[in-house]
Amino acid sequence: MLIKIIFLLTCLLGLGIGVLRYFQIIFNIDQGTGFFLQTDWTVWVFWIGIAALILLPLIGSIVQREPKARASRANLQFHGVFSLLLAGSILYDSYLTLSQGFTVESVALIITMLTEIAGILSAVVFIALGIHCLRGHTHSVFIGNLCAIPALWCALRIGVSLVTYATVIPISQRGLNLLFDVLILLFMIGQGRCFLGVHTVKGRRTCLSFGISAAMVGLISFVPGWIYSMNYTAINFGDPGLSTFTLALYALWFSGLAAFASPERDKSYFLSNKSLDRTVRFFEDANLHQEQSGTENPIDTKADV
Structure with a gap:
């Protein structure tokens, strides 16, 4: 229950910080460079709020630890739709980058090119993941190992944030992108x-600790500037790209799936047999599930003590 409350509080806090960021763009940011015109109280509130966004889910996942949980089959299948949308946005951003050419040199050029290659490969992985989820499958060693490619892509994105456009993107936007x-x-x-089926409980806890805050930071870095460019003029600094927006929504959905998964010990009190048929043991190690399936009914009706 605690992690559900923290999930909602983090979303509300992220909404408030996003509104603050929008007003900062209007009143306290140089539209040519993107730097703050003055360091007033809103700047301090903004960064304190960002720190709270990161710490709240982390503390919540440490305080409350649930060993096993069930996930809705329908929600997992809908996660496949998000995976396909994310793949499309990554391919679109890669197309824009490659068609416009590179404006960096030396090491930055190499990292940028590697990032684009990893991004295209990640899009292929997300297509495979989307098909996997839409077919109703859960754990898969093949899919779990393929998830290392998007992780590599995200690591290369960190390198791009550190070495490219250092004199153009302001500290506030660079900080958001890097975070x-x-x-x-x-x-x-x-x-x-989670998809590998090994140390799934730790994987769920990791998604809860960092996925919610990643989603909020990504939305804050993209949405306020995007809304401003629709209503006024385009901002000429630090555009994080469509893939950042889709990645943030993707992380928000999967983190919500992990936060609102039904605890295994509560199923005999809060879930009927019909509801159990519509859920799967996703946030649970695959080998444990196989052992239970081979020796006893995998849907145990006794509550954990």
């Missing part, structure tokens, strides 16, 4: 564990 890339990398590692 998002670090958090989404940790989230991808956790998601890979």
Whole structure:
């Protein structure tokens, strides 16, 4: 119950910080460079709020640890739709980058090219993951191992944030982009564990710890500037790209799936047999599930003590 409350509080806090960021763009940011015109109280509130976004889910997942949980079959299948949408946005961003050419040199050029290659491969992985989920499958060693490619892509995105456009993107936007890339990398590692079926409980905890905050930071880095560019003029600094927006929604959905999964010990009190038929043991190690399936009824009606 605690992690559900923290999930909702983090979303509300992220909404408030996003509104604050929008007003900062209007009143306190130089539209040519993107730097703050003055460091007033809103700047301090903004960064304190970002720190709270990161710490709240992390503390919540440490305080409350649920060993096993069930996930809805329909929600897992809908996760496949998100995976396909994410693949499309990654391919679109890669097309834009390659068609416009590279404006960096030396090491930055190499990292950028590797990032684009890893991004295209990640799109292929997300297509495979989407088909896997839409077919109603859960754990898969093949899919779990493939999730290492999106994690590598996120790691390369960190390198791009550090070495490219250092004199153009302001510190505030660079900080948001870098934070998002670090958090989404940790989230991808956790998601890979969930689909791999090994240390799934740790994978779920990792998604809860970093996925919610990654989603909020990604939305804050993209949405306020995007809304401003629709209503006024385009911002000429630090555009994180459509894939950042889709990645944030993707992390938000999967983190919500992990946060609102039904605890295994509560199933005899809160779930009917019909509801159990519509859920799967996703946030549970695959080998444990196989052992239970081979020796006893995998849907145990006794509550854990």
